[in-house]
Amino acid sequence: MVNIDIEEIRFVPAFYDEFPERLRNIPNPPKGLYIKGRFPDESRPSVAIVGSRDCSQYGAGMAKYYAEVLSKAGVQIISGLARGVDGIAQKTALDAGHPTFGVLGCGVDVVYPKSNREIFERITEKGALISEFPPGTPAIARQFPSRNRIIAGLADVLLVVEAKVKSGTGITVRNALEQGKDVYAIPGRVTDPLSAGCNKLIADGAGAALTPDDVLLALGIEPSGSRKNAAAQISKLARREKMLYSVLDLYPRTLDELSNMTGLTAAELLGILLQLELKGLAAETGKNNYIRKS
Numbered sequence: 547m548v549n550i551d552i553e554e555i556r557f558v559p560a561f562y563d564e565f566p567e568r569l570r571n572i573p574n575p576p577k578g579l580y581i582k583g584r585f586p587d588e589s590r591p592s593v594a595i596v597g598s599r600d601c602s603q604y605g606a607g608m609a610k611y612y613a614e615v616l617s618k619a620g621v622q623i624i625s626g627l628a629r630g631v632d633g634i635a636q637k638t639a640l641d642a643g644h645p646t647f648g649v650l651g652c653g654v655d656v657v658y659p660k661s662n663r664e665i666f667e668r669i670t671e672k673g674a675l676i677s678e679f680p681p682g683t684p685a686i687a688r689q690f691p692s693r694n695r696i697i698a699g700l701a702d703v704l705l706v707v708e709a710k711v712k713s714g715t716g717i718t719v720r721n722a723l724e725q726g727k728d729v730y731a732i733p734g735r736v737t738d739p740l741s742a743g744c745n746k747l748i749a750d751g752a753g754a755a756l757t758p759d760d761v762l763l764a765l766g767i768e769p770s771g772s773r774k775n776a777a778a779q780i781s782k783l784a785r786r787e788k789m790l791y792s793v794l795d796l797y798p799r800t801l802d803e804l805s806n807m808t809g810l811t812a813a814e815l816l817g818i819l820l821q822l823e824l825k826g827l828a829a830e831t832g833k834n835n836y837i838r839k840s
Contacts, residue, residue, distance in 0.1 A: 554670075555582045555654055555681055568592075572699040572725050576678040579696075582654045583674025586622045586647050586700055591765045594624040594701035594722075596715050597631030597708040602740050603798045605708030607831030608732050609634040611839060612705065615758035617644035619767055622673075624649065624700045626693065631707045633662045640665065645672040647700065651693040652685035653677060676700075691717045698722040703764050705755060706731040709743030719747065728764050730755040735797070779825050786810070790818050791838065794828055798835035 558564050559578040566585050569575050586592050593616055597605055613623055613635035623639040625632040627648035639646035646669060652658050654675040657666045669675060678696065679689060694714065698704055698721040706729070709715040722729050730753040734741020748754045755761050759769040783791060786808075793799070793807045801812050810818070819836055822828035829839050 555580055557581075558585075566700060568701075569696065569699045572695065572721075574692075574695065575699075576696060578678070580654050580677050580680060581674050583647075583670035583676075585674060585676075586624070586645070590620060590622055591703075591767065592622040592624050592647075592701045593761060593765070594697050594704045594718070595631065595635040595707060596625060596697065596704065596718050597706055598710065598713065598715070598740055599628050599630040599632075600740075601630040601634070601708050602738070603832050603835055604734065604738075604796065604837075605631055605740060606634050607798055607829065607835075607837050608796070609707045610638045610831065611829060611837070612707065612732070612755070612758045612761070613638040614642055616761060617642050617646075619758075619762055619770070621762075621765065621767075622647065624697055626650070626690075626697055627662055627665060627669075627675075629659050629661055633665055635707070636669065637665050640668050640672070643672070647673045648675050649693055649697045649700065650675060650677040650685075651679070651690040653679050653681040653683040655681045656684060658685040690714060694718040695721040695725075698725055698727060701727060703728045703730060703761060705761055706744055706747060706752075708732070708734065708740050710739055711742045711746055713743060715743060719752075728753060730761055730764065732756075779827060783825075783827075786814075787818055787821060790815065791822060791827055794822075794836060794838035796837055798831045798837050801834045801836075804836070 557580050567588050609631045617639045623646040625636050636646040648669055654677045657663050694717045698718050704722040704727055731744035731747040732755050762769050804815050828836055831837055
């Protein structure tokens with residue numbers, strides 16, 4: 547744990563007008579919050595994106611993809627700035643120039659985990675670091691469950707990207723349900739332990755977030771013709787572009803896998819993948835790992 551500058555940290559009691567309205571009536575509401583930055587805009591929709599700290603390439607790719615689409619649609623991203631899904635979603639929002647808000651299980655002057663230091667230092671440009679724990683409070687495991695209720699409370703919808711059946715994400719889900727929030731999950735392979743939690747949530751009644759549009763519709767936001775536009779783009783693809791697009795999946799595939807499936811060389815694949823990326827139909831989730839985006 548590394549401390550950062552404590553300048554501009556404020557304590558906002560629950561009776562102040564500035565205190566988030568979304569948190570006033572949740573079970574066991576905080577009596578006040580420490581903040582560095584600004585609170586989420588009450589007039590704009592918010593989605594909490596949470597998931598595994600040790601996410602797979604699929605989970606990392608989905609966190610980035612959904613956070614990017616939601617942010618561009620004007621949705622504020624809430625999360626816990628943890629390693630994995632949380633940090634990826636929040637960095638994506640920052641990189642796109644959109645607000646995101648990190649709710650911490652420690653003081654807002656404590657960088658935890660150290661690997662997310664860049665996000666800690668940038669997040670107050672458009673969002674905030676938020677905690678009910680005083681500055682200097684270290685990250686202790688018992689503090690994270692109470693932090694999770696605030697993550698859920700600040701959001702209109704909770705989106706679970708990737709999670710095991712038993713995980714800290716489950717606490718956030720329970721808090722969201724107690725607060726009457728909609729819960730959505732991104733489905734994954736039934737044999738993948740990291741997707742087992744999401745698949746079980748969907749089986750138990752959570753919404754299936756098959757695309758970011760499903761989350762936007764839950765917020766009452768009409769997607770900006772994304773599906774129609776994608777369908778139109780796909781119909782206009784050249785023969786080899788269509789062939790490659792057809793073998794892409796939501797799970798990352800390597801150049802070797804794509805070459806075996808299409809018979810194309812790595813050089814040919816990279817040229818076609820670049821065209822698909824420019825058209826918003828594919829994305830690189832890791833070094834030479836690609837997914838379908840629409």
